[in-house]
Amino acid sequence: MLRRKVHATATTSLSRYSSTTTTTHGRHFQYLQCSKLPTLYFQRSLPRLPIPLLDNTCQRFLAAVQPLLSPSELGHTQQVLTQFREGIGMELHAKLKDIDDRNKHTSYISQPWFDMYLSDRAPLPLNYNPLLVMKSDIRPEYQEQIVRTTNLIISSLRFWRSLQNNLLEPEVYHMNPKKSDTASYRRWMKVAPKALATYASYAFKAFPLDMSQYHRLFGTSRIPRLGKDELVHAPESKHILVMRRGHMYAVNVLDSSGFIESPSVIMGRLKAVLQLDGQREAAEVPLGVLTSAQRDEWAKARAHLVKSSHNADILHREVDASLFCVCLDTPEDGVFQEENQVPLLKHLLGGKATNRWFDKSISLLISADGTASVHFEHSWGDGVAVLRYFNEVYKDTLELPFVSTDSPHTPADGDTGNVRAINFDIDNQTKSSVEEAFAKNSAVMNSLEMNLLKYPRINKKTCKQYGLSPDSIIQLSFQLAYRQAFNKYVGTYESCSTSAFRHGRTETMRPCSTATQAFCEAVLKPESSKPSANELRSMIDKCSKMHGQLTKEAAMGQGFDRHLFALRHVAQLEGVQQPDLYETEAYKRINHNIISTSTLGSDALLAGSFGPVVKDGLGIGYSIQNDFAGAIVTTYKDLADGKVFINSLESAFNKIYNIIEQSSTK
Structure with a gap:
C-alpha cells in the first residue's frame, strides 16, 4: 500500500502533483492505495451467513x-x-x-433487509441517516472551508478510484496487526488458492470482511417511489453535486478519461461556485427540502416535478448520477463550539434541510469554519464501509493535503461546461410541496432535543x-x-x-x-x-x-x-x-x-x-x-x-x- 509522508506545507504537494499532466495522472496522485492484494480478493471465499438453529x-x-x-x-x-x-x-x-x-x-438477510429499508415510508433525516463529524485540522491553513473541501474531495476521489481499479486494500480485521498486517501476510495470501483465501487468512488471526456494499459508496442515490424506493447507481459519473444556500451546482471533478482533475482546478471550480452563488439571493424554493419529506409525499412531488422533460433530465443526469454531494454551509448555519456543540450538531443532523440532498449515498457537509461531517443514506450499506471511507479520507487529508490557503487555483469563472448551475422549472405545486416539507421538517427538528456528556x-x-x-x-x-x-x-x-x-x-x-x-x-x-x-x-x-x-x-x-x-x-x-x-x-x-x-x-x-x-x-x-x-x-x-x-x-x-x-x- 502506498502511503505518503507528511510534508510541512501543501504548497510542496501542489507543486509535486499538479505541475504537469503526467504527474497528476500518476498513481501517487490518482490512487489513495495500490494494494498488492486486489480489493475483492477474499470476496469469493467468504463463508456464508449461517441461519441459526x-x-x-x-x-x-x-x-x-x-x-x-x-x-x-x-x-x-x-x-x-x-x-x-x-x-x-x-x-x-x-x-x-x-x-x-x-x-x-x-445471505438470507440481504434482500429482506434491503426491502425493509426501502419500503419504510418515514423521512430519512433522524429516522435513518446518521451523522459523523470529523475532528478538525489544527493547522489553520488547511481548515479554511474551501481548502478543506478541496482536500476532502480529492481524497474521496482517490479512495473511489482505488476501489474502482481493485487497488484499495481488502477490508480485513486484524486481531494482532503487528503480526498479520504485514508484507509477509500479503505474500502468503497472494499464493493462497483464491477459493480458500479467507480460511488461509484465519491462520494469521486476520478476518476478511464483506465488501459487497462498497461499490454503492459513490454514484448512488435513493429514488422515492410510492410504496417502495429504489437505488440507482452511476459508476461512470464525472461530477459531484455541490449545494450552497439551497442552490445546486454540478461540478466536474474527473476529466473525460476518468482521471482526477488537478488540485488547483478543483479548488478553482469550488471558488467559481462561491462566486456564482454570491451573485444571487438564497434559493427561494430549495428543492433539497423535499428529500426530508415522508417518502410517499416526496415520491408524489418528484413525479410531478419530472413531468417537465427539462426537470427529468437534469434531475437524473446532474443530481441522481453525481458521485456524491458536497454541502457548503454559511456562517449563519453555525460553527463548531466546544462549549456548546448542540446547535451545530442539530443543524448537521437534520436542520432546516434547505441545503441538503438526503437521498445521496454520501454527503460531505462543510461548515463555514471548515468543520467537516459525513451524512449518509443508510439503505445501501452499513457502518463498516462508511467508517472505512471516513477514516481513510481523514487520514489522507492530514498526512499530505493537496492545497492550503497559500495554494494558487485555476480560475473557472464562466466555465459553464465544468461548473453548471442546476436550475429547475418550478411551478406553484412544487413550491407548495417544498413549503409543506419545510414546515414538517422544522416541526420535527424543533421537537428534537440533544444532550451531551463527557465523562x-x-x-x-x-x-x-x-x-x-x-x-x-x-x-x-x-x-x-x-x-x-x-x-x-x-x-x-x-x-x-x-x-x-x-x-x-x-x-x-x-x-x-x-x-x-x-x-x-x-x-x-x-x-x-x-x-x-x-x-x-x-x-x-x-x-x-x-x-x-x-x-x-x-x-x-x-x-x-x-x-x-x-x-x-x-x-x-x-x-x-x-x-x-x-x-x-x-x-x-x-x-x-x-x-x-x-x-x-x-x-x-x-x-x-x-x-x-x-x-x-x-x-x-x-x-x-x-x-x-x-x-x-x-x-x-x-x-x-x-x-x-x-x-x-x-x-x-x-x-x-x-x-x-x-x-x-x-
Missing part, C-alpha cells in the same frame, strides 16, 4: 426478554414460544433454509488499567442510568456487524440481560444491604462476560433478531397468517427499542449522532476516547427526557467507577 433462536429470545417481563408475561411467552418452535416456526424455518439454499451467492474518569486508559471491556462498561452504565432514572428496563439495541460473512449486514446485540438487571438491582439497594465493592465488581465481570458472549454470537450470525425477522418475512411471502409469537407483548416490547445505541471506534471521529428510533426513545451515539467516555443523546420533546437520562448516566458512571476503584485497592 430454531431451538437456539427461541432460547436466546426468551433469555433476552426476561428482564422486560413480569412473571406472568414470561410464562405466557414461554407457552407461545413452545407452540411456535414445534409448529409454524419449524415450517417457516424449513422454507427459509430452502430459499437460502437456492441463493448461495448471497473523564472512564476512558480507554482506565479500562485497560482495570482490565475492563470498554463497550460492556458503557452499555452497563446505560442500563443502570435508565433503571435509576425511570425505574424499569426497556428494549435496548446495539448494532453488531456480520460483515465477516458474504453479504452480511448487521445483527442486534441485546445489552439488557439478566446479569445487568441483577447488577443494577444490587447497586441500587440501601447501603445497609448493598453488596461489597468486591462482590459488585464480580457482578460487573459477569456482565462483561455475558456481554462479550452475546457480542460474539451476534458477530458470528448467531443472534436471534435477524432470524425471527427473516421467518416473519417468509410468512409474508407465503401468505401465511402472522404467527402468534409476533403478537406477544414480549416481541413487541423488545423491538420497541427505547434505548438505541451505536458506536464507531475511530480516532478521526469528533462526534456521531442519530435520531431516536421510536418516538419515546433515546438515540445514543457513544464512544470511549483516550481521555473520556462520551455520549450524545437525542430525544423528542415531551416524549422522553434526555436531560434526566444524561444526569442519571453521569451518576451511573460515578457508581461504576467507584466500585472499580474501591475493589482494586482492597
